[in-house]
Amino acid sequence: MKDVELKMLERAKALLEGGEVARVIGWKKGDFCYDVSPASFETVEELDGFVYNWFCGANLSKYLIEMSKKEGKTAVFLKPCDTYSFNQLVKEHRIKRENVYVIAVECLGKLDAEKIKAKGISLITDVEVVDKDVKVTSAYGVETLYKPDVVLTKCETCQKTHQVKDEEIILHERPERDVDRFAEVAKLEAMTEEERFAFWRSQLSKCIRCNACRNVCPACSCVKCVFDNPASGIAAKANDSDFEESMFHIIRAFHVAGRCTDCGECSRVCPQNIPLHLLNRKFIKDIDNFYGEYQAGETAEGKTPLTSYTEGDIEAKDVFNGEAK
Amino acid sequence: MQEVTEKKEFTPTIVAFCCNWCSYAGADLAGSSRLTYPANVKIIRVPCSCRVNPSFVLKAFQQGADGVILCGCHPGDCHYVTGNYYTRRRMALLYSFLNYMGIEKDRTCIEWVSAAEGAKFAAVMNDFVKKVTDLGENKRLTDLRVKEGE
Numbered sequence: 001m002k003d004v005e006l007k008m009l010e011r012a013k014a015l016l017e018g019g020e021v022a023r024v025i026g027w028k029k030g031d032f033c034y035d036v037s038p039a040s041f042e043t044v045e046e047l048d049g050f051v052y053n054w055f056c057g058a059n060l061s062k063y064l065i066e067m068s069k070k071e072g073k074t075a076v077f078l079k080p081c082d083t084y085s086f087n088q089l090v091k092e093h094r095i096k097r098e099n100v101y102v103i104a105v106e107c108l109g110k111l112d113a114e115k116i117k118a119k120g121i122s123l124i125t126d127v128e129v130v131d132k133d134v135k136v137t138s139a140y141g142v143e144t145l146y147k148p149d150v151v152l153t154k155c156e157t158c159q160k161t162h163q164v165k166d167e168e169i170i171l172h173e174r175p176e177r178d179v180d181r182f183a184e185v186a187k188l189e190a191m192t193e194e195e196r197f198a199f200w201r202s203q204l205s206k207c208i209r210c211n212a213c214r215n216v217c218p219a220c221s222c223v224k225c226v227f228d229n230p231a232s233g234i235a236a237k238a239n240d241s242d243f244e245e246s247m248f249h250i251i252r253a254f255h256v257a258g259r260c261t262d263c264g265e266c267s268r269v270c271p272q273n274i275p276l277h278l279l280n281r282k283f284i285k286d287i288d289n290f291y292g293e294y295q296a297g298e299t300a301e302g303k304t305p306l307t308s309y310t311e312g313d314i315e316a317k318d319v320f321n322g323e324a325k
Numbered sequence: 326m327q328e329v330t331e332k333k334e335f336t337p338t339i340v341a342f343c344c345n346w347c348s349y350a351g352a353d354l355a356g357s358s359r360l361t362y363p364a365n366v367k368i369i370r371v372p373c374s375c376r377v378n379p380s381f382v383l384k385a386f387q388q389g390a391d392g393v394i395l396c397g398c399h400p401g402d403c404h405y406v407t408g409n410y411y412t413r414r415r416m417a418l419l420y421s422f423l424n425y426m427g428i429e430k431d432r433t434c435i436e437w438v439s440a441a442e443g444a445k446f447a448a449v450m451n452d453f454v455k456k457v458t459d460l461g462e463n464k465r466l467t468d469l470r471v472k473e474g475e
C-alpha cells in the first residue's frame with residue numbers, strides 16, 4: 001500500500017506543479033491511521049497531509065459535482081467502486097466530465113476500523129496487510145486478524161473493476177472472486193411477511209434520521225431534497241411514529257432505484273449500522289429479474305431501468321406469482 | 326355492496342388512484358350503469374397513472390388507507406402514449422419492495438381499466454375490497470399521529 005501511496009503522491013505533485021490540474025481530490029491524514037477523510041489539495045505543500053491506506057473507503061466521486069464546476073481541472077483518485085458512481089453522475093449531467101482527470105487507483109478491499117475495534121483492539125497505531133492477514137499494531141501490542149472479518153461490509157461482496165480512467169495506478173492485481181451479493185436479500189425474501197416486517201422494524205427503529213446515508217450517496221444528489229421540506233409530513237425526525245422511518249427509507253431507496261451503483265456508502269456511514277444495502281439491493285435484484293441485468297454506472301450513456309420500458313414488461317401482480325403466500 | 330358492509334364488522338378504507346382518461350371514466354360508467362362497488366373506495370383522480378409518485382401511495386397508507394389500488398389505461402392505450410408503461414415498472418418495483426419490507430402484498434394493487442370497462446371497474450373494486458377486508462386493518466404502514474387525530 002505504501003508503494004501505491006508514493007506513486008499517487010508523485011502523480012499528484014506532478015499534476016499540480018505542471019499546472020495540468022487546479023486541485024487534486026484524495027484522502028487526508030487524521031490523528032490516527034484510520035480516521036482519514038476526503039480532501040481537496042490545491043498546492044504541493046498541502047500534499048503533506050495526503051494519505052492512501054487501508055482505511056480510504058470513502059467514495060470521492062460525489063465531491064466532483066461541486067469541484068468539476070470550479071475553474072481549472074480537477075484530478076481525482078477513484079477506486080473501482082467509485083468509478084461507477086462517477087459514470088452515473090456524468091450520465092445525470094451532475095459532473096462536467098471534461099473538467100475531471102480520473103486516476104484509477106487500486107483497491108484490495110478497505111478495512112473497517114469499527115470492526116477492528118469490535119475485536120477488542122483499541123488505540124490502533126498502524127495496520128499492515130499481507131494477503132488475508134491484517135497485522136494491527138496498537139498501544140497494547142501487535143495482533144493478527146483475518147482480513148475478511150474486518151473489511152468494510154461493502155467490500156465483502158465487491159467484484160467491481162474500473163469503468164473509467166484517464167490513467168491508472170495499479171501495482172497489485174486483485175484476485176478474482178466469486179461472491180453472491182444478493183445472498184442476504186434472498187434470505188429475507190424467503191422469510192414470511194411477518195418475519196420481514198419484524199426484521200425491518202427492528203432495523204429501521206434504530207434510525208436517528210441523521211441523514212448521513214442521504215448526504216453521502218452519489219445517487220442522492222438533488223439540490224433540494226423532499227426530506228428537507230417541513231411540509232412533507234415526514235420531517236419531524238422524532239420517533240413519535242414509526243411511519244416516518246418507513247417513509248424515509250422507502251422513498252430514499254426508491255429514489256435511487258435504477259441509479260444506485262451499489263457503492264455501499266450508505267451502509268458504511270450509518271452510525272446505527274442499519275444494513276441499507278439490503279434495501280438498495282432488493283431493487284437491484286428485482287430490476288435484474290424483471291427487466292434484465294443492469295449495473296448502474298457501468299457506462300455514462302443509455303437509459304436507466306426506470307426511465308425506459310418494453311411493451312411486454314411484467315405486470316405488478318405477476319411479481320408475486322410463484323412466491324409462497 | 327351490502328355484502329361487504331353488512332356481514333363484516335371491519336370496513337376497509339380503500340384509496341383508488343384513477344387516471345382521468347380511462348379508469349376515472351370507467352368508474353363513471355360503472356356508476357351510470359348502476360353497477361355497485363363499495364362506497365369505501367375513495368377515488369382520487371390523477372391526469373395519468375404515471376402521475377402517481379410512490380410517496381402518494383405511502384401517504385395514502387399514512388392517512389389511514391387499508392389498501393391502495395392504482396388504475397390506468399391499458400398499456401398501449403395511454404392518453405399520453407407511454408405514461409402507463411413507466412407506471413407499470415415503477416409500481417411493480419414499489420409493490421415488490423413494500424412486500425419485502427413486510428407489507429402484505431394484497432394491500433397494493435394495480436389494474437388497467439378502460440373507459441368502456443365499467444363492469445370491470447366494479448369487479449376489480451369488489452375483488453380488491455374483499456381481499457383487503459380479509460387482511461384486516463393496515464397496521465404496518467400507519468401513522469399513530471394521524472390515527473389519534475381521527
Ligand code: SF4
Pocket residue numbers: 216217218219220256259260261262263264265266267277280
Ligand atoms: S444508495 Fe448507497 S449504495 Fe446506492 S449509490 Fe447511494 S450510497 Fe451508494
Ligand code: SF4
Pocket residue numbers: 206207208209210211212213214269270271272273274276
Ligand atoms: S445514516 Fe443511518 S441513522 Fe442516519 S438517517 Fe441514514 S439510516 Fe438513519
